[in-house]
Amino acid sequence: MSKIIRIGTRDSELALWQATTVQQKLEALGYDTTLVPTKSMGDQVLDKPLYELGVTGIFTKTLDVALLKGDIDIAVHSMKDVPTQLPKGIVQAAVLERAITHDILVHKGSSFLESDQPATIATGSLRRKAQWLNKYPNHKVVDLRGNVNTRLLKLIENDWQGAIFAQAGLERIKLLPKDAVQLDWMIPAPAQGAMLVVAKQEDDFAKEALGNLNHPETELATTIEREFLRTLEGGCTAPIGALALIKDKMVYFEGVVFSLDGKQKIDIKKEVKLSDALGLGKTCAAEVLQKGGDKLMQEIRNENSTVH
Ligand SMILES: NCc1[nH]cc(CCC(=O)O)c1CC(=O)O
Numbered sequence: 001m002s003k004i005i006r007i008g009t010r011d012s013e014l015a016l017w018q019a020t021t022v023q024q025k026l027e028a029l030g031y032d033t034t035l036v037p038t039k040s041m042g043d044q045v046l047d048k049p050l051y052e053l054g055v056t057g058i059f060t061k062t063l064d065v066a067l068l069k070g071d072i073d074i075a076v077h078s079m080k081d082v083p084t085q086l087p088k089g090i091v092q093a094a095v096l097e098r099a100i101t102h103d104i105l106v107h108k109g110s111s112f113l114e115s116d117q118p119a120t121i122a123t124g125s126l127r128r129k130a131q132w133l134n135k136y137p138n139h140k141v142v143d144l145r146g147n148v149n150t151r152l153l154k155l156i157e158n159d160w161q162g163a164i165f166a167q168a169g170l171e172r173i174k175l176l177p178k179d180a181v182q183l184d185w186m187i188p189a190p191a192q193g194a195m196l197v198v199a200k201q202e203d204d205f206a207k208e209a210l211g212n213l214n215h216p217e218t219e220l221a222t223t224i225e226r227e228f229l230r231t232l233e234g235g236c237t238a239p240i241g242a243l244a245l246i247k248d249k250m251v252y253f254e255g256v257v258f259s260l261d262g263k264q265k266i267d268i269k270k271e272v273k274l275s276d277a278l279g280l281g282k283t284c285a286a287e288v289l290q291k292g293g294d295k296l297m298q299e300i301r302n303e304n305s306t307v308h
């Protein structure tokens with residue numbers, strides 16, 4: 001195997017951890033590899049909320065272009081950052097076994113959670129904001145951008161009580177504080193905690209190499225969650241959560257869409273046999289749309305377009 005697989009990645013600590021993990025797995029199988037770190041637009045524009053940038057795939061576009069130009073052979077992504085429609089010519093080549101899916105609150109003392117005192121929580125995610133305000137209507141949520149390391153620093157520098165992160169991200173780069181509070185009531189983003197490796201459609205060598213890294217259960221769960229998101233036409237900027245758990249040949253699915261202020265919530269829970277899991281995300285999304293989700297999604301699109 002003389003060909004060297006060039007692995008494209010963003011250059012944040014978390015992205016590099018993820019890409020190195022893929023690199024080590026490929027090397028263990030006997031493949032030669034090299035890492036190609038790149039800055040994405042999403043990492044460069046830090047002074048605007050994500051949802052105002054109005055571009056889907058802001059973290060993935062730079063790597064897509066590098067892949068299609070032939071500067072890299074594969075790209076490693078946090079799967080939740082990847083738009084549900086991949087660009088033409090790029091395919092999903094491996095979904096790695098998922099880490100913990102939960103969100104987590106990093107704080108400077110958590111007693112405020114048990115009181116009625118007002119508090120300020122930071123997050124750049126509309127999904128986290130809506131769910132937080134739904135549970136704590138008297139709190140304020142402020143925008144927070146940047147990679148995980150930057151966001152932790154901003155929390156220290158600012159007068160906020162806490163900030164919300166994906167537990168998987170903090171664990172991977174060993175920055176999870178011991179007293180962080182796991183938000184097991186918060187529905188994660190579709191595909192949170194999973195890594196996706198993409199390749200060019202025509203690159204059989206890369207696709208075969210990556211086939212060894214694929215984790216079918218994670219692939220199925222994330223497919224269902226992303227189908228739910230795609231059917232709702234949520235992109236990456238709507239307050240939509242989805243989680244599919246696979247256990248004992250059953251799939252347990254939970255999906256939700258919130259209004260931006262967190263006051264309205266339309267959710268769905270379904271359990272089906274593993275053999276009936278095909279199309280589950282779509283069916284659940286159709287039910288949500290029918291239960292008033294279509295109107296809610298339209299409101300979200302209108303409100304989002306007025307802030308652009
Ligand atoms: N949007 C940024 C992002 N993309 C993936 C992760 C964490 C790892 C994961 O969820 O797979 C994070 C950080 C966060 O949400 O705190």
